[in-house]
Amino acid sequence: MAGETVITVVGNLTADPELRYTQNGLPVANFTIASTPRNFDRAANEWKDGEALFLRASVWREFAEHVAGSLTKGMRVMAQGRLRQRSYQDREGNQRTAIELEVDEIGPSLRYATAQVTRAASNGGGGGGGGQSRPAQQQQVSEEPWSTPGSSTSADAWSTPGSFGDDTPF
Structure with missing residues (x-):
């Protein structure tokens, strides 16, 4: 959308993501990312x-359940999203402004770690929540992690070299 401030942040989670549910049963996960720049001081x-x-930062719906079940305190993550500004009144009655990241994508940084990715089972709700929340379910995928569920890896253009000739299959 025009006029939105989209940023990418790389940093560490300061605590485990906190998963909560709204009164309508909509899951939301909140967490803080600490990003500290490091510079080389030539003099020292x-x-x-x-x-x-x-x-x-915050994530909503099934995405929130995936984040809460996958990321933990101290993990180095890369998050991309939109900055949101909101105003509120604190307990003393002072007007405050907060800037938060509404996350569109997040994942572990693989610079200093490895990760095993599994496809999450869809709840069939199309991401809308539908008023009922179900815990995120993970399924072990026997195919490649990025293949379409139920597809055979032998039909994958990249799995068998030369099986589709020299033309790109798409």
């Missing part, structure tokens, strides 16, 4: 940490 011949950015 060492790396120095800059000032950390602590950015509150």
